[in-house]
Amino acid sequence: MSTDLSFSVESRSGAARTGHLRLRGRDLQTPAFLPVGTYGAVKGVAPETLEDVGAGMILANAFHLHDRPGEATVAALGGLHRFMQWDGLILTDSGGFQIFSLLDIAAIDDEGVTFHSPVDGRRRRLGPREVVDIQLALDSDIAMVLDQCPPLPSSPRQLETAVRRTTRWAETARRHHQEQSGAGQALFAIVQGGLDDDLRRRSIDELCALEFDGYALGGLSVGEGSAALQAAAMRYAPLLPPDRLRYLMGVGRPADVLAAIAGGIDVFDCVLPTRNGRHGTLFTSEGTVHLRNSRFRELRGPIEADCDCTTCARWDVGVLRHLIMVGEPLGRSLCTVHNLRYLIRLVEQARQAIEEDRLDALLQAHAVVVPAASS
Amino acid sequence: MSTDLSFSVESRSGAARTGHLRLRGRDLQTPAFLPVGTYGAVKGVAPETLEDVGAGMILANAFHLHDRPGEATVAALGGLHRFMQWDGLILTDSGGFQIFSLLDIAAIDDEGVTFHSPVDGRRRRLGPREVVDIQLALDSDIAMVLDQCPPLPSSPRQLETAVRRTTRWAETARRHHQEQSGAGQALFAIVQGGLDDDLRRRSIDELCALEFDGYALGGLSVGEGSAALQAAAMRYAPLLPPDRLRYLMGVGRPADVLAAIAGGIDVFDCVLPTRNGRHGTLFTSEGTVHLRNSRFRELRGPIEADCDCTTCARWDVGVLRHLIMVGEPLGRSLCTVHNLRYLIRLVEQARQAIEEDRLDALLQAHAVVVPAASS
Numbered sequence: 001m002s003t004d005l006s007f008s009v010e011s012r013s014g015a016a017r018t019g020h021l022r023l024r025g026r027d028l029q030t031p032a033f034l035p036v037g038t039y040g041a042v043k044g045v046a047p048e049t050l051e052d053v054g055a056g057m058i059l060a061n062a063f064h065l066h067d068r069p070g071e072a073t074v075a076a077l078g079g080l081h082r083f084m085q086w087d088g089l090i091l092t093d094s095g096g097f098q099i100f101s102l103l104d105i106a107a108i109d110d111e112g113v114t115f116h117s118p119v120d121g122r123r124r125r126l127g128p129r130e131v132v133d134i135q136l137a138l139d140s141d142i143a144m145v146l147d148q149c150p151p152l153p154s155s156p157r158q159l160e161t162a163v164r165r166t167t168r169w170a171e172t173a174r175r176h177h178q179e180q181s182g183a184g185q186a187l188f189a190i191v192q193g194g195l196d197d198d199l200r201r202r203s204i205d206e207l208c209a210l211e212f213d214g215y216a217l218g219g220l221s222v223g224e225g226s227a228a229l230q231a232a233a234m235r236y237a238p239l240l241p242p243d244r245l246r247y248l249m250g251v252g253r254p255a256d257v258l259a260a261i262a263g264g265i266d267v268f269d270c271v272l273p274t275r276n277g278r279h280g281t282l283f284t285s286e287g288t289v290h291l292r293n294s295r296f297r298e299l300r301g302p303i304e305a306d307c308d309c310t311t312c313a314r315w316d317v318g319v320l321r322h323l324i325m326v327g328e329p330l331g332r333s334l335c336t337v338h339n340l341r342y343l344i345r346l347v348e349q350a351r352q353a354i355e356e357d358r359l360d361a362l363l364q365a366h367a368v369v370v371p372a373a374s375s
Numbered sequence: 376m377s378t379d380l381s382f383s384v385e386s387r388s389g390a391a392r393t394g395h396l397r398l399r400g401r402d403l404q405t406p407a408f409l410p411v412g413t414y415g416a417v418k419g420v421a422p423e424t425l426e427d428v429g430a431g432m433i434l435a436n437a438f439h440l441h442d443r444p445g446e447a448t449v450a451a452l453g454g455l456h457r458f459m460q461w462d463g464l465i466l467t468d469s470g471g472f473q474i475f476s477l478l479d480i481a482a483i484d485d486e487g488v489t490f491h492s493p494v495d496g497r498r499r500r501l502g503p504r505e506v507v508d509i510q511l512a513l514d515s516d517i518a519m520v521l522d523q524c525p526p527l528p529s530s531p532r533q534l535e536t537a538v539r540r541t542t543r544w545a546e547t548a549r550r551h552h553q554e555q556s557g558a559g560q561a562l563f564a565i566v567q568g569g570l571d572d573d574l575r576r577r578s579i580d581e582l583c584a585l586e587f588d589g590y591a592l593g594g595l596s597v598g599e600g601s602a603a604l605q606a607a608a609m610r611y612a613p614l615l616p617p618d619r620l621r622y623l624m625g626v627g628r629p630a631d632v633l634a635a636i637a638g639g640i641d642v643f644d645c646v647l648p649t650r651n652g653r654h655g656t657l658f659t660s661e662g663t664v665h666l667r668n669s670r671f672r673e674l675r676g677p678i679e680a681d682c683d684c685t686t687c688a689r690w691d692v693g694v695l696r697h698l699i700m701v702g703e704p705l706g707r708s709l710c711t712v713h714n715l716r717y718l719i720r721l722v723e724q725a726r727q728a729i730e731e732d733r734l735d736a737l738l739q740a741h742a743v744v745v746p747a748a749s750s
Contacts, residue, residue, distance in 0.1 A: 040697065044419075044704035069672065069697040076673040077693045085689055297444065298451040314460055318452045322415065322444040329419035329704050 004184035005142075005213045007245050013354040015238050015264040021245055023141050024184050026089045028056040030245070031261050031354075033252070033347045034091060034269040035340055038064050040074070040084050043274050044333035045340070047085045052310055053341040054348065056088050059269040062134045062143070063095020063126070067119065071137035079139035091269075092140035094131045096147040096190065097218070097250065108148065110168050128173035132187070136180055144216065145173040147190035152224045159194040162219075166192045167206040174210050188247060190218035191236065195228060204239050214245035217265075221250040229256055234263030234370065254283060254346055258368045261350045262359060273343050277336030280324035283343060285366075291335070296321045309341035379559035380517075380588050382620050388729040390613050390639040396620055398516050399559050401464045403431040405620070406636045406729075408627070408722045409466060409644035410715055413439050415449070415459050418649050419708035420715070422460045427685055428716040429723065431463050434644040437509045437518070438470020438501075442494065446512035454514035466644075467515035469506045471522040471565065472593070472625065483523065485543050503548035507562070511555055519591065520548040522565040527599045534569040537594075541567045542581040549585050563622065565593035566611065570603055579614050589620035592640075596625040604631055609638030609745065629658060629721055633743045636725045637734060648718050652711030655699035658718060660741075666710070671696045684716035 005023045012018075021028040035042045035050060038061045042050060050058065065074060074083050080090050099105070104116040112127025128146045135143035146169050148162040170189045177187045189212040193199035207215065217236055220229050233248055237260065240246045245267060248260050252270025260268065273283065280291035284304050302312035303320070311320070311334040323331025346366075353362040363370060380398045387393075396403040410417045410425060413436045417425060425433065440449060449458050455465050474480070479491040487502025503521045510518035521544050523537040545564045552562045564587040568574035582590065592611055595604050608623055612635065615621045620642060623635050627645020635643065648658065655666035659679050677687035678695070686695070686709040698706025721741075728737040738745060 039701045039703055040694075041703045041705040044708070046705060046708070068701050069693075073673055073693065073697070077675060077691055082691070083694055083697075085694075298448055300452060316452055316457070318444075318448065319415075319458055319460075322448070322458075326414045326443050328414055328416045329707070330416040330421060332704070333419070333421070333708075 003186040003213050005186040007214070007243065009242065011355045013357045013359050014262065015234070016262050016350075016354045016359050017264055017266070018351050018354050019245070019266055021089075023089060023186060026087070026141060028089055028267075029351065030266040031347050031350055032056055032267045033257065033343050034059045034267060036269055036271045036274060037084060039068065040065060040080065042336075042340075043278065044329060044336055045274075049310070049337060050086070050340075051088075053337060054344045055340070057091055057141075057267070058084070058086055058088065059091050059093055060084065060138070060140065061095055061098065062092040062131060062138060062140075063098050065092075065138060066095070066134045071134045075137045075139070081139070089142070090140045091142040092135045092138055092144065093249070093269075094135070094144040094146045094190075095126075096144075097149045099126070100149045101151060101222070108165065110165060112146075113148075128169035129176045132173050132177045132180065136177075136183075136185060139183065140185065142186045142188055142214070143177070144188050145170045145190060147192060147218055149190075149192065149219050149222075150194065152194055152219070152222045154194055156196060159192070159196050159199050163192050163199050163203045163206075166190065166203065170207055170212075171210055174212065186213035188212055188214040188216055188245075190216045190249070191240075192219045194219055195224060195232060197235075200232070200236055201239065204236065208241055212244070214247060215240045216247040216249050218249045220248070221256070221270075226253065226256055230259040230263075233260040233265055237264040252343060254343065255366060255368045257343065257347065258350060258363055258366055259370060261347070261354075262363060262368075262370050268347075273339035274336050277339040278332040280321070280331070280335055282335060283339050291317070291321045291324050303338055307338065307342065308345065309338045311335070311338040378561040378588050380561040382589070382618065384617065386730045388732045388734045389637065390609070391637050391725075391729045391734050392639055392641070393726050393729050394620070394641055396464075398464060398561055401462070401516060403464055403642075404726065405641040406722050406725055407431055407642045408632065408718050409434045409642060411644055411646045411649060412459065414443065415440060415455065417711075417715075418653065419704060419711055420649075424685070424712060425461070425715075426463075428712060429719045430715070432466055432516075432642070433459070433461055433463065434466050434468055435459070435513070435515065436470055436473065437467040437506060437513060437515075438473050440467075440513060441470070441509045446509045450512045450514070456514070464517070465515045466517040467510045467513055467519065468624070468644075469510070469519040469521045469565075470501075471519075472524045474501070475524045476526060476597070483540065485540060487521075488523075503544035504551045507548050507552045507555065511552075511560060514558065515560065517561045517563055517589065518552070519563050520545045520565060520587075522567055522593055524565075524567065524594050524597075525569065527569055527594070527597045529569055531571060534567070534571050534574050537567050537569075538574050538578045538581075541565065541578065545582055545587070546585055549587065561588035563587055563589040563591055563620075565591045565624070566615075567594045569594055570599060570607060572610075575607070575611055576614065579611065583616055587619070589622060590615045591622040591624050593624045595623070596631070596645075601628065601631055605634040605638075608635040608640055612639040627718060629718065630741055630743045632718065632722065633725060633738055633741055634745060636722070636729075637738060637743075637745050643722075648714035649711050652714040653707040655696070655706070655710055657710060658714050666692070666696045666699050678713055682713065682717065683720065684713045686710070686713040
């Protein structure tokens with residue numbers, strides 16, 4: 001491998017584990033949650049505030065940044081770290097999920113995908129090489145291969161095609177990345193296969209044979225429900241190489257995150273804490289709370305008494321409710337900060353629980369029922 | 376007077392002056408610019424950031440806060456200072472401008488105004504007493520009387536009616552405020568009269584006879600153009616009591632602010648720096664700049680090399696442009712911060728120039744042509 005990535009598992013408790021990632025001089029303790037900054041910014045949250053909430057790695061989206069402002073512009077402005085004013089780690093998603101779930105696809109073949117631009121309707125084409133080139137130009141720390149991400153449910157034939165093509169694209173991307181990479185960027189593969197056990201195992205086997213720097217479980221959290229998602233994470237995480245970072249994509253419900261950590265997942269990303277925050281839907285240890293409920297109108301005190309976020313340190317719930325009700329951007333930012341901190345703190349608590357071999361107690365406190373192990 | 380307000384002029388240069396306002400244990404150096412936080416928050420800017428830009432007093436809108444969340448809710452949440460998490464001064468506008476410029480008016484008489492609610496269309500009524508009560512419940516430091524603010528141009532008859540009614544309402548408000556006020560809130564009157572010299576002088580005379588804590592010039596910056604606005608400010612500011620704070624409402628163009636300071640105005644408010652910021656229109660010493668212009672696409676470096684705002688300290692113009700182009704809230708906040716700091720710094724520079732008796736040089740540097748004095 002031509003990358004600077006080193007990852008070491010530091011402690012274990014059952015299938016769960018803590019670890020330390022070092023890449024290009026930047027560090028991350030795992031498990032970790034990645035806030036989403038699709039267009040190079042987490043919505044309404046400044047970089048210094050992301051440090052405050054304890055973020056160590058942020059996700060940006062290569063496909064969206066390719067659209068606007070274009071990777072050449074990001075490169076001309078000094079690359080993604082300077083662009084985002086973020087000294088921590090940056091992972092760029094390839095945009096496979098966005099292309100296959102949001103766009104009007106014209107054709108898919110082994111060399112790439114042709115789709116209609118959502119901006120101007122014109123036909124455009126991206127393949128595994130182009131998506132590597134985009135991410136090299138962006139200069140993120142971790143790049144993701146282009147994958148074919150089918151919706152669930154999909155037919156067995158569709159799922160099989162997606163697995164075959166994802167492997168083919170991954171192979172092309174791996175070779176191209178090795179030829180191009182000079183700055184130590186890491187490249188991760190994305191496992192597909194839906195909820196089909198044979199296809200998931202085949203996808204894992206094929207991608208592991210290609211020796212990537214890390215592995216993601218993709219194509220989950222796309223409508224299959226929490227029980228199926230948690231079961232899949234717990235079943236397939238242990239099949240990924242134990243010495244590589246394991247990344248569960250698009251998962252951010254607190255219970256799902258805890259269950260996946262129990263299964264051996266290291267990192268997560270999700271728009272849920274930020275999107276929920278903008279709508280005044282807040283994570284709490286008692287479950288999610290909707291600020292629009294009139295019972296919060298005149299409530300003084302923080303969202304949660306024991307929360308250590310900057311929003312809870314300063315703001316009354318009744319004021320946050322008002323700011324959300326009138327659409328003030330400040331209210332959206334304050335609620336987003338609470339949700340991000342809630343999730344990152346939960347993951348920090350899980351890390352400590354694994355170190356102290358008492359993860360089960362944390363799972364029980366959050367009413368997470370770990371599915372029984374199956375073959 | 377039953378208020379805690381003390382105001383002293385500290386230095387003069389021509390008609391211009393610097394001063395010091397002390398009210399309920401809070402201080403303000405004048406001249407000063409007030410950021411607008413209509414609903415209790417400056418759009419996209421946290422209170423700690425308002426301190427960073429040098430704001431000393433913020434404006435909120437009594438009419439809008441009466442609508443949502445209601446003054447009783449603000450009072451239950453501890454009053455406007457706790458509600459906004461702002462320890463500096465707060466001035467509440469009465470909402471006269473909003474009622475007369477934005478709403479469907481059903482009837483106006485000497486006791487108040489009946490209008491159709493923009494929320495549910497129902498007939499509602501507010502008079503000078505109710506607007507005082509709202510502001511006492513909000514617990515702002517400075518309350519404004521309800522005024523009748525006609526658009527420009529208006530007929531002489533409309534302007535005369537507005538002046539007569541504004542005086543009548545001011546008298547009612549003054550008496551009611553004196554009977555109710557216990558916490559040292561100050562009450563300011565609003566001069567009307569459009570661009571009619573006789574009516575302006577009559578409005579000033581009638582309101583000054585009522586002995587308010589401070590005086591605002593209202594009904595300007597409503598379409599009359601910069602030259603007429605500046606001439607009116609310079610002509611009528613000196614007719615206001617020299618020992619009272621003088622407030623020019625709704626003015627925030629840098630040249631207009633400087634001209635009005637030259638005429639003896641002490642404080643200003645305007646949505647311009649915040650609204651412009653959200654659209655990527657930036658104040659600079661070379662004039663306003665539109666970030667959407669493609670020439671900024673790959674530009675590194677701050678908006679202005681000598682700006683001391685937190686945005687210019689950290690962010691490349693090309694990144695700000697991208698964030699505005701994709702509608703990221705972070706971009707709107709960063710541009711708003713620059714504009715607020717630009718205007719507050721300009722006013723600080725004017726203060727220093729007055730102290731050093733060289734305001735003319737500052738006016739010239741900003742290409743402000745002071746209209747010749749007239750009788």
